[in-house]
Amino acid sequence: MKESILHYVWQNKLFTAHNLQTTDGESVEVIDVGKINTDAGPDFFNAKIRIGETIWAGNIEIHPNSSDWNKHNHQSDKAYDNVILHVVHRADAEVYRTDGERLPQLELVFPKQIETNYEQLFSQQKWIPCADKINLVPAIFIQSWKNALLTERLEQKMNAIERLLSETNQHWEEAFYITLARSFGFGTNSQAFESLAKSLPITILGKHKDQLFQLEALLFGQAGLLNPDEQDAYSASLKKEFDFLRAKYELKPIDGAQWKLLRLRPDNFPYVRIAQFAALIHSSSKLFSKITEHPDIEYIKQLFVCEPSTYWNTHYLFATESPLKNKKLGSQSVNGILINTVVPFLFCFASQKNNDELKDKALQILEQIPPERNSIMQNWQNLGIISNSAYDSQAFLQLKKQYCDEKKCLRCRIGHKVLTYNFTNL
Ligand code: SF4
Incomplete structure (x- = not known):
């Protein structure tokens, strides 16, 4: 036993x-x-x-x-x-x-049934242990569990934000800028983007926000991506500008080897993402304050409409031309940023200010974003667990990562129903 x-x-x-x-x-x-x-x-x-x-x-x-x-x-x-x-x-x-x-x-x-159900559950080699039982659990239980999972996920993200706020002396814009940069890494380059943002204070970028060229020079230079071996006239002029700004602000670039291109679609190349990030800084100021003042999804989405400089219409890398394509941030990318950065920050801010109305608005934003599309969500769908919005998909990602993968079925409300199945009313 x-x-x-x-x-x-x-x-x-x-x-x-x-x-x-x-x-x-x-x-x-x-x-x-x-x-x-x-x-x-x-x-x-x-x-x-x-x-x-x-x-x-x-x-x-x-x-x-x-x-x-x-x-x-x-x-x-x-x-x-x-x-x-x-x-x-x-x-x-x-x-x-x-x-x-x-x-x-x-x-x-x-009841012996609990032990039997437990053994059956943990002997399964399926995608998740309760894969062949989850459809027995009434939707109402899954709904209430989903709400708790979403809150738990946001609280975990809030812990990371609070750590960053403490590092930045409670500077909300700086902490938001670092987290936003991280989300431009879209997983593969998130750590490199975070290192870049931490190495380049937002106050320095703020001084050059009206000059997209200077913002690119600062960001690409600090990223360690102005490599003399991959130079054309544009990157050479960025390098020249960066050398001047680097000396002025005594900057120390991060190691360019941190950036990964392998197995990335060209639209996700760090060069394109940095160019988009520069364009976002160019087109906005006090971004987080604007978001807290107008927590409306359409307004926030508009804040992320930004176009990189024309050079990037024909490049994914420096010194290598590609067919013409506008590189503005796509709607799926904007949704990812809203899910992973904007909503957790709004929720954290609202919690610290005891503002329940703002907390609800943050959750409403999630409800207005389509669910994420990835293999985990596809597997949930195959089991009959349908997500109607990012609110749902975030909850089910939390369930998979924090409970199913860790085999914490004894702490899961679905697990409770599955384990007590046959001798209690489901
Ligand atoms: S954690 Fe919950 S949903 Fe996941 S396998 Fe266990 S019982 Fe099922």
Whole structure:
């Protein structure tokens, strides 16, 4: 018997609760199972149990066998002196606290189906363990779980934003600029873009925002991409400009080797993305303030309409001409930026200002963006889990990454339904 199942059964009160008795035959009533402890020490804190006529408040320790208490040396560990009940699957030994006092024990009895469902779930080699059961779970449960998952995902992103705010001395525009740069890396070059933004303060870019050429010189130069081996007249003039600005601001470029082109579509080449980023800075100022003042999706999308300099209409790289194509930021890219940067920042800002209306607006933006299209979303769709907006797809990406991939089915609301299937109403 796995200890994790016993934890799950105890936490969710799935054990047989009538006629509970300690191994000594004293009656037991579980008034409060306590709070699960994920750190060192007893498994549940602050439980409340009646044993015989006495109500006890304290901790609970759970093991498959009583003898595990001694195997883990709890009999000589004072951290376990506040345990009021030892909950086990099989009582095979007496156990004692450090002062030699005997501890009451309870053998946990629960429906066999939970263990059977658990074993079936974890023996699956499917895309996700519950792939052949998820369609049994009513949509209403999935809906409420989806809301919790989305909040959890935004809170994780908020933690990263708060770390950045602390690094930038609570400078919202600077933190937004760094995160925005990161999202221009679209995964493959996100880290390089973040390093670039951190190496080039927004205040310096702000001084040159009216000159797209100078913005390109600063960004390409700092990115380490003005390579003399790939030079044409345009990149040579950018290099000349950058050398001047570099000396003026005492800049130290990042290592150009960080940028990756392998397996990228040309539209995603870092050269194109940097040119677009320069154009965005050129066409906007105080971007984050504008977004907080007008949290409207159409207005925000307009802020991201920007065209790189004409050189990029015929280039994906320096010194290599390509057929004419406008390189303005596409709508899918803008949606990705809204999902990964704009909405988390708005949500974080609204949370810090206790502004529930703004929080709702941030969520409404997600509801107005089409769902992401990738192999994970396709797999969910194959299982009948349909996303109608980015709100849904973000929730299901969170579920896959944080729960299914980690096999945390015991902490998943769908998992709860699947595990208790056959003896509770779904
Ligand atoms: S975590 Fe939840 S959705 Fe994912 S496989 Fe487990 S039970 Fe299914």
